[in-house]
Amino acid sequence: MKALVLHAPGKLEVMDVDDPVPNGEWVRIKVRRVGICGTDKAFYKGTYKPLKQPIIPGHEISGIIDMVGEKAPYELIGHKVTTEINIHCRQCWYCRNGMPTHCPYRETIGISRDGGMAEYVLTRYDLIHIADDLDFDELALIEPFAAVVEMIEMEPVREGSNIAVLGIGTIGLLSIQLLKLYNPDKIIAITRPGSPKAKYAYRMGVDEVLSFEEAMEYMEKYTPEGQGFDYVVEATGSPKGLEMALKLVRPRGVIAAKSTHGSRVSFD
Structure with missing residues (x-):
């Protein structure tokens, strides 16, 4: 063969x-x-x-x-x-x-x-x-979707949550589709400026597609007391993605990480 x-x-x-x-x-x-x-x-x-x-x-x-x-x-x-x-x-x-x-x-x-x-x-x-x-x-697509289901079932999303999804590759887009079923208040997708995948994120139902810097501004303006999102999905595959997630999540919020970083990550 x-x-x-x-x-x-x-x-x-x-x-x-x-x-x-x-x-x-x-x-x-x-x-x-x-x-x-x-x-x-x-x-x-x-x-x-x-x-x-x-x-x-x-x-x-x-x-x-x-x-x-x-x-x-x-x-x-x-x-x-x-x-x-x-x-x-x-x-x-x-x-x-x-x-x-x-x-x-x-x-x-x-x-x-x-x-x-x-x-x-x-x-x-x-x-x-x-x-x-x-x-x-x-x-x-069943295998990656099953991975997303397992991730979210570990800590299910509460109805009315503010959600940020970091990365809009396969895992990010599948996460958006599943998260919509939990009736969130808003889902914000975060990617690099000008990403050609933005149109797919909108097709999956996100409310906004923003850069990280824009997402930080959105967080300060629209999340409770400007303290962060209730639920953050880290799907970038980059060690920096986890660092970004920590900046975006509110106190006692949830970070759901489904990335293979391939290197050490650290957080405080």
């Missing part, structure tokens, strides 16, 4: 590699779409390291199951699917207590084992989600 292989930062190569063959509980997905996550870009830049190299990146995957191992249900073949990315052990304390994404023994598709930037990818059958009624573009 053809696969995009990352050998080192800045060194990507389209290669012919052996087709993977599933055994046991594993299944094979014929990949139809794969998203480019901020993590993948960080791998390429060298600001964040995958757990193995060379590696086939890609974990936002959609496709069709075309082969199954001997312990996987044969009737899965032909279904449109996406897959969870953390292949957990199913036995440790975290797995037994409903936190498989924190399993210390997990492997992660596209990060510690080969991912979906290839014609085929393997996953375990209990991690797939069948969605024959969705198109492949929608299916590839």
Whole structure:
């Protein structure tokens, strides 16, 4: 099969590699779409390291199951699917207590084992989600959207909140869509001046798209006592994003961070 292989930062190569063959509980997905996550870009830049190299990146995957191992249900073949990315052990304390994404023994598709930037990818059958009624573009967005749902469910937004979303890439835009369901007072998106993504943020329902400096002025003028936003989503992927979030959030407010910074961050 053809696969995009990352050998080192800045060194990507389209290669012919052996087709993977599933055994046991594993299944094979014929990949139809794969998203480019901020993590993948960080791998390429060298600001964040995958757990193995060379590696086939890609974990936002959609496709069709075309082969199954001997312990996987044969009737899965032909279904449109996406897959969870953390292949957990199913036995440790975290797995037994409903936190498989924190399993210390997990492997992660596209990060510690080969991912979906290839014609085929393997996953375990209990991690797939069948969605024959969705198109492949929608299916590839399930993984990042699930990450946003998990983030916000940890500390749900109160109705009538003032919200700031830092960064309007995939995670930021998906966050805006979900946050609208909580009936906030206002959602402000924050990005660099002149960002071509601003139109998408408005399409998702934000009230304003501002630069950081403009957001600080907005905060001082429109939030209670000028002390900050109730809820701040940090989705920039930059260490500076967390610093900005700390300046924007009110006392006892919430910062929901869903960024892979790839470097140390500090706060006071």
